[in-house]
Amino acid sequence: MPQLEPTGGDDLGAPDELIAFQDEGEEQDKGAGRGSAHGDLDELKSSLVRRGRPPPPRESFQKPRDSLAEVVRRQQDGAFFKGPPYPGYPFLMLPELGSPYLANGALSPGGARTGVFGGQGLRGVPAGQCPSLPQYLQMKWPLLDVPAGATLKDRSSPSPAHLSNKVPVVQHAHHMHPLTPLITYSSEPFPPGSPPGHLSPDIDPKTGERGWGDTWGHLGVQGQPVYSIPAGGFRHPYPALAMNASMSSLMSSRFSPHVVPPPAHGLHPSGIPHPTIVSPIVKQEPPQPSSSPKEEEKKPHIKKPLNAFMLYMKEMRAKVVAECTLKESAAINQILGRRWHSLSREEQAKYYELARKERQLHSQLYPTWSARDNYGKKKKRKREKLAQQQQQQQQQGSLPARSKKPCVVSFLPEKPCPSPASSHGSMLDSPATPSAALASPAAPAATHSEQAQPLSLTTKPEARAQLSKSSSSSSSSSSSLLSRPVPFASGAPSALLASPPGAMPAALAALQTQPLSLVTKPAD
């Protein structure tokens, strides 16, 4: 497998990820991943219908969050906010961007939506807060803004569409990557070693050297994006989201005082706010009713930095959601997974780079943190129990039945993937070389195999793990057997049909018992 990634050494992605990269010569539609998802969505929606869950009415997206919208509107009208309280303050700190790492619920403008650790936050957001379709446009605007009525808390919304129609949106500096608005971390609580807010952000209180400023400097203050999020700002994991100075003129008059904690102390000379700038403001917030001494003593849950795909999902999810009424994350993720594979190498590289920076910054902020720390934070699944059941059933000569939900059978698309994947004729026609075919994204390949094989079966992770064992997959991830961009694998499903086993067509039911046969490779 040729290593297509030339940026030596940087963990831009796992080597096997490169398999998915588009062949250089295969021009991807720039709309890859951004194009219409109608093909996928139609399939998924129809599958959902078959599952007996009609998609929510479109009107749900149009329901405004009245109070918030009103606040924002009034702010924009100057009722609440007359100009930048801190001239030149170039950052947008979205308080409710809820840090997965620190998840400081106190920042939430809405109060106690999430409590101290607001992490999983969106669950409380009613469907009506979903922006309407026009709000999700091309994400070429890294500028974040306070949208009228929509998305102060819509952390997932990827698009500058968040930018209110009322608010002029200025495209970021031309050569700034759309995925690279500056972002900073909150410091509440800030890890040891981080300079307190009263200190110069440039000086590390411990070493006397440039502290975070140096960090930011080397990360990107000097022309290189410091810390990036996808354009338009999917909710950033860190509580404070800063935008670089190029946005300041736009942001300055649009910030809500609730949204933008005024820097009690100066800005970093670079224009990047020290994370602790947020802290005093945060401390001035009304005490969270949920914050008990116990919770305060709790060690903050520092979440894992998002990987490239997660970043991509956060950026694109809202767009997919907006393109149809489909909101079920599982289905959306399937679409996004397929889109991900259909992205060009360059487009994926954006996210790998973004993820790399995220990890880098995360490691700098939390040098002692380890992913291990979060092990067990989520409820441990009863995999052992399931595995035992599977083994028992396997011994009985059949695949394990889903313990809880019906099997998810993925129909391969009757039509190619929308947008980027739909322009993959070259793959089907004549891949220049086998390696070129291997280098192609999975979606085209999947489409290829889809045409040859009408059905694929998506099994539960446990089952996939079993498949992985028996198939000697080169992937390091057990979950990737069927979904990895192995060009000849069945690829990501385009439609999801989860039927009760009893309602499943006999052919599908039969397929369930033949999992490996569904992941096939063409004869060499």
Added chain:
DNA sequence: CTTCCTTTGAAGCAC
């Protein structure tokens, strides 16, 4: 209320 689903990738752990 909790867990699952579903995706990919990173990291940790066991062997």
Added chain:
DNA sequence: GTGCTTCAAAGGAAG
């Protein structure tokens, strides 16, 4: 080194 597991986001569904 390999392979498996867990977690990261998301929100509806199911238990």
